[in-house]
Every structure is written in C-alpha cells, then in structure tokens.
Amino acid sequence: xxxxxxxxxxxxxxxxxxxxxxxxxxxxxxxxxxxxxxxxxxxxxxxxxxxxxxxxxxxxxxxxxxxxxxxxxxxxxxxxxxxxxxxxxxxxxxxxxxxxxxxxxxxxxxxxxxxxxxxxxxxxxxxxxxxxxxxxxxxxxxxxxxxxxxxxxxxxxxxxxxxxxxxxxxxxxxxxxxxxxxxxxxxxxxxxxxxxxxxxxxxxxxxxxxxxxxxxxxxxxxxxxxxxxxxxxxxxxxxxxxxxxxxxxxxxxxxxxxxxxxxxxxxxxxxxxxxxxxxxxxxxxxxxxxxxxxxxxxx
Amino acid sequence: xxxxxxxxxxxxxxxxxxxxxxxxxxxxxxxxxxxxxxxxxxxxxxxxxxxxxxxxxxxxxxxxxxxxxxxxxxxxxxxxxxxxxxxxxxxxxxxxxxxxxxxxxxxxxxxxxxxxxxxxxxxxxxxxxxxxxxxxxxxxxxxxxxxxxxxxxxxxxxxxxxxxxxxxxxxxxxxxxxxxxxxxxxxxxxxxxxxxxxxxxxxxxxxxxxxxxxxxxxxxxxxxxxxxxxxxxxxxxxxxxxxxxxxxxxxxxxxxxxxxxxxxxxxxxxxxxxxxxxxxxxxxxxxxxxxx
Numbered sequence: 001x002x003x004x005x006x007x008x009x010x011x012x013x014x015x016x017x018x019x020x021x022x023x024x025x026x027x028x029x030x031x032x033x034x035x036x037x038x039x040x041x042x043x044x045x046x047x048x049x050x051x052x053x054x055x056x057x058x059x060x061x062x063x064x065x066x067x068x069x070x071x072x073x074x075x076x077x078x079x080x081x082x083x084x085x086x087x088x089x090x091x092x093x094x095x096x097x098x099x100x101x102x103x104x105x106x107x108x109x110x111x112x113x114x115x116x117x118x119x120x121x122x123x124x125x126x127x128x129x130x131x132x133x134x135x136x137x138x139x140x141x142x143x144x145x146x147x148x149x150x151x152x153x154x155x156x157x158x159x160x161x162x163x164x165x166x167x168x169x170x171x172x173x174x175x176x177x178x179x180x181x182x183x184x185x186x187x188x189x190x191x192x193x194x195x196x197x198x199x200x201x202x203x204x205x206x207x208x209x210x211x212x213x214x215x216x217x218x219x220x221x222x223x224x225x226x227x228x229x230x231x232x233x234x235x236x237x238x239x240x241x242x243x244x245x246x247x248x249x250x251x252x253x254x255x256x257x258x259x260x261x262x263x264x265x266x267x268x269x270x271x272x273x274x275x276x277x278x279x280x281x282x283x284x285x286x287x288x289x290x291x292x293x294x295x296x297x298x299x
Numbered sequence: 300x301x302x303x304x305x306x307x308x309x310x311x312x313x314x315x316x317x318x319x320x321x322x323x324x325x326x327x328x329x330x331x332x333x334x335x336x337x338x339x340x341x342x343x344x345x346x347x348x349x350x351x352x353x354x355x356x357x358x359x360x361x362x363x364x365x366x367x368x369x370x371x372x373x374x375x376x377x378x379x380x381x382x383x384x385x386x387x388x389x390x391x392x393x394x395x396x397x398x399x400x401x402x403x404x405x406x407x408x409x410x411x412x413x414x415x416x417x418x419x420x421x422x423x424x425x426x427x428x429x430x431x432x433x434x435x436x437x438x439x440x441x442x443x444x445x446x447x448x449x450x451x452x453x454x455x456x457x458x459x460x461x462x463x464x465x466x467x468x469x470x471x472x473x474x475x476x477x478x479x480x481x482x483x484x485x486x487x488x489x490x491x492x493x494x495x496x497x498x499x500x501x502x503x504x505x506x507x508x509x510x511x512x513x514x515x516x517x518x519x520x521x522x523x524x525x526x527x528x529x530x531x532x533x534x535x536x537x538x539x540x541x542x543x544x545x546x547x548x549x550x551x552x553x554x555x556x557x558x559x560x561x562x563x564x565x566x567x568x569x570x571x572x573x574x575x576x577x578x579x580x581x582x583x584x585x586x587x588x589x590x591x
Binding site for chain 1: 330336383384387388389392393394395396397398399401402403404405406407408409410412413520523524527528530531535562563565566569570572573576577580
C-alpha cells in the first residue's frame with residue numbers, strides 16, 4: 001500500500017512540475033528552467049522549515065514566491081530572445097542553479113548534529129513530516145490537495161481572458177501584438193507563474209523525500225517537465241495529468257518487470273508517441289470528442 | 300608564473316575547443332536548414348565514437364582508423380535520427396520534433412549505458428608526446444585534435460560552398476519554398492544534412508574520446524549543453540560563428556577552471572552565455588537571426 005501511496009506522491013509532484021511548464025508552453029515558449037525553479041523552491045522551503053522552524057504551508061508559499069521572483073528576473077533577459085535561443089538560455093539557467101547548490105554550504109548546529117545544505121552532499125534531515133507525525137497517507141492527500149488547487153486555478157485561468165491571451169501569444173505573436181497585447185508582460189507573467197508552481201513542486205518534493213541534493217534538479221528533470229505537457233497535449237491541463245500517469249505510472253513503474261530494458265523502451269516510446277500523435281495524447285480533436293461524449297462541459 | 304600558467308590554459312582550452320566547435324556546427328547546420336534543433340545530436344555523436352571503439356577493438360587496426368569509422372557510423376546515426384524523429388512528424392509543430400529528439404537522446408544514452416554497463420571505456424591513443432616550447436608544454440594529442448577538427452571544417456566548408464549539394468543546402472536554408480520551385484527535393488537535402496552533420500558529430504565524438512582518453516556516458520549531457528551554448532553564442536545558423544564560439548567556450552572553460560576550480564567553472568561558462576544574450580542576443584555574427 002505504501003508503495004502506491006509513494007507513487008501517488010511522485011505523480012503529484014510531477015503533475016505540478018508539468019503544469020508549471022504547461023503555463024509557459026501556452027505562450028509558445030519552451031522553458032528548460034523549470035528544474036532550476038524547482039531547486040530554488042526546494043532549498044528555500046526546506047531551509048525555512050529546518051533552519052528557521054517555519055510552518056510547512058508558509059515555507060512552501062515562501063519557496064514558491066522566491067522561485068517565481070527568480071523566474072521573473074530570468075524572464076526579462078531570456079525573453080529578449082525567443083524560440084530555440086530561449087531553450088538554450090533556460091537550459092543554462094537550470095545548470096547555473098544546479099552548480100550553485102553544488103557549491104552552496106550553509107549549516108548551523110542544532111543539538112548534536114549540524115543541519116543545512118552542504119554542497120555536493122546535499123541537504124539532509126528535512127524531517128518536517130515525520131517530526132509532526134504525518135503518515136504517508138496524510139502526505140499523499142496533502143500533495144494532491146495542492147495539485148487540485150493548482151489545477152483548479154489553471155483550469156479557471158484557461159477559461160478566462162488570461163487564458164485566451166496566453167494562447168493568442170502562443171498561436172501567433174504578431175497577430176497578438178497587433179491586438180494590443182503586451183508580449184513581454186504576458187510572457188514574463190507566464191514565466192513567473194510557471195516558476196512559482198515549479199517552486200511549490202520543489203518545496204513539496206524536498207519535504208517528502210527528506211533529502212535533496214543538486215543531482216535531483218538536473219536537465220533531465222527539466223526535460224521531464226516539458227515532456228509531460230508536450231506528450232499530453234496543450235489543449236487542456238488534463239493532457240499533462242494523463243502524460244504524468246502514462247510516464248510515471250506506465251513507463252516507469254508499470255514496465256519495471258522488464259528490468260534494464262525498460263529504460264531503453266522509455267526513449268523509444270517517446271519517439272513513437274511523437275510520430276503517431278505529434279500534438280500530444282489528448283490533442284484538440286480528442287478533447288472535442290471527449291467533450292461530446294460527456295455532454296457539454298465547456299461553454 | 301601566473302602569466303605562463305594562464306597562457307598555457309588558454310592554449311589548451313583553444314585546442315580542445317575545436318571539438319566544441321564541431322558539435323556546435325552540427326547543431327547550427329541542422330538549424331540553418333530545417334529551423335529545428337536536434338537534441339539527440341551530441342548523444343548520437345558519442346554513440347558513433349562508442350560504436351567505432353567497439354569495431355576497432357573487435358577487428359583490430361590502427362587507432363586513427365577509429366576516427367574514420369566513427370564518422371561513418373555517425374553519418375548512419377544521423378540518417379536514422381532524421382527518419383525516426385523528423386521525416387514523419389509535421390514540421391509546423393516545433394514542439395513535436397523537439398520532444399522526439401529528446402526521446403532519441405534518452406534512447407541513445409540508454410543504449411550506451413546498456414551496452415557498456417555504464418563503465419567508462421578506454422579510448423586508444425592516436426598521438427602521444429608533448430611539444431616542449433621552453434616554459435610552455437603543448438600536448439601532442441590536443442594539437443592532433445585541433446588539426447583534425449580544422450581539416451573537418453575545411454572539408455565541410457568546401458562541401459557547402461563548392462559543390463552542388465552545398466548549393467542546394469544553402470538554397471534550402473535561405474528559402475525552402477523557392478528551393479522547391481527550382482526542383483530541389485527538400486526531404487533529400489534534409490536527410491543529407493543529417494548525414495553530413497552526423498559524420499561531423501561522430502568524428503568529433505572520437506576526437507573527444509582520443510583527447511580525454513576515455514568514453515563515458517557522462518560525456519553526453521555536458522557535450523549537449525556546451526554544443527548548444529556554442530550554437531547560441533555563435534549565432535543560430537552561422538558556421539563561422541560556431542567555429543569562433545567553440546574556441547571561445549573551450550578557452551573560457553579552461554581559464555575559469557584555472558581561476559575558480561573545476562566545480563565552479565561551468566557556472567561562469569553559462570554566465571558568459573547570458574552576457575551574450577543580454578548584449579548581443581543575435582550571437583557573434585548576427586546576420587541570420589532575424590527568423591526563428
């Protein structure tokens with residue numbers, strides 16, 4: 001049972017990560033910086049609960065805010081360039097953050113042990129959950145409540161004017177600009193929102209794994225973050241969730257019986273899916289069909 | 300002594316930077332022709348070097364032959380990537396090919412890990428010896444790497460500017476529709492670009508193997524990042540830019556390593572990229588970057 005709860009926790013964090021990339025992708029930008037924002041959120045939230053004794057929720061919010069602020073800062077120079085240049089710039093950002101934490105020491109004595117981040121060894125003893133008597137079930141429920149909250153917010157945003165503006169920029173920048181949309185403002189806001197969500201994911205991740213280090217926030221994680229929405233399709237947030245279930249549930253856990261071969265199949269299946277469904281698993285047509293089947297859900 | 304050490308690390312970096320230049324050219328050439336990034340490029344390049352290493356230990360032969368085999372295998376991998384990740388995917392969707400090549404990247408890396416059990420493999424030495432120039436030492440293998448990379452660049456530039464294939468490639472990169480109108484088959488040119496860049500990549504991978512002395516799956520990610528940085532600093536689609544940026548990045552890497560140590564050096568290389576993005580977003584040669 002704990003195994004499945006653990007899987008649920010991983011899926012929750014990865015859903016948040018995917019959603020953070022989804023917001024940015026809606027504006028047509030590919031950001032590989034999400035792992036960097038996640039790392040910032042993780043370290044900030046963990047340092048606040050462990051070193052300063054903040055309550056969890058406050059620490060998570062602070063982590064998300066700091067990550068969002070960094071995303072805003074990165075957004076300005078990075079968004080001067082676009083498309084593929086942005087991919088490389090954000091990729092470099094993730095690496096900078098990772099290498100920063102690789103060289104980052106800040107430990108204080110607490111009783112007989114020293115706690116805090118210690119360079120390459122990482123940050124141990126983030127024991128908020130066990131110290132406060134949370135069980136795996138509580139943690140899983142907590143994570144998915146946060147995910148549900150973020151999804152509801154994004155779903156609502158998607159249906160509001162903000163969603164239309166984001167998609168307009170994503171579809172055609174020049175057309176959007178001539179409608180009076182301020183491109184920079186839209187892109188930087190999307191980047192900030194994405195960064196904040198990734199920071200939230202990082203904060204949660206730090207607390208349920210109890211130990212974080214720089215190798216948790218590599219380019220691979222950033223790649224996964226954009227892989228979920230792209231594989232799932234950008235028509236709806238549910239595509240991202242579907243892709244998380246497909247990758248984490250089926251490709252990673254479901255194929256475990258294949259042993260080593262699973263990893264080989266993983267890349268091959270992504271190539272295959274992109275060949276068969278270039279616009280993602282739940283593309284616009286599938287979503288329309290689903291909506292017809294389940295009555296009128298959208299106006 | 301500071302100046303001597305500094306000059307020494309600059310020279311070493313410049314020489315090794317030639318391999319970054321080759322990888323950067325590969326990224327930039329595909330971008331120029333198709334306006335797409337082939338994320339699997341560096342992985343396939345290292346894969347080509349691995350395959351060459353396997354073949355040379357299997358059938359035997361001089362160490363330099365492994366460079367040529369790596370180029371040939373790399374070309375094959377390039378074609379394979381084109382067929383699996385680009386040929387049947389609508390090019391109007393920029394995310395689809397990005398993702399498919401990322402999938403290919405994961406696949407290539409896993410194949411390498413799977414076939415070698417993740418252990419680093421020793422690469423045969425092609426050239427040994429050290430040139431002793433008084434206070435300076437120049438590693439013979441690095442000079443060899445630099446010379447080979449220059450040779451590959453000259454051959455590539457000859458291909459691009461003196462042959463019909465090169466003319467077609469440049470035509471497609473300037474105006475795909477006009478190129479089709481005069482009878483150039485887009486899919487042929489695209490496939491050939493992948494073969495040529497793949498050969499370049501395999502060759503570069505083998506050169507890196509011979510300079511570092513071993514091949515390891517851990518080479519793949521840093522090489523991808525450095526290659527992409529070189530591509531952006533040089534200006535997307537610009538070959539001379541990629542060459543100069545490759546040397547610059549190689550040099551910067553060694554200088555930062557000299558001053559700040561190996562764990563911090565890459566931070567500064569990335570910051571160098573941001574300096575370029577802020578002050579010269581089009582890259583060193585920013586003529587071709589209007590589109591994207």
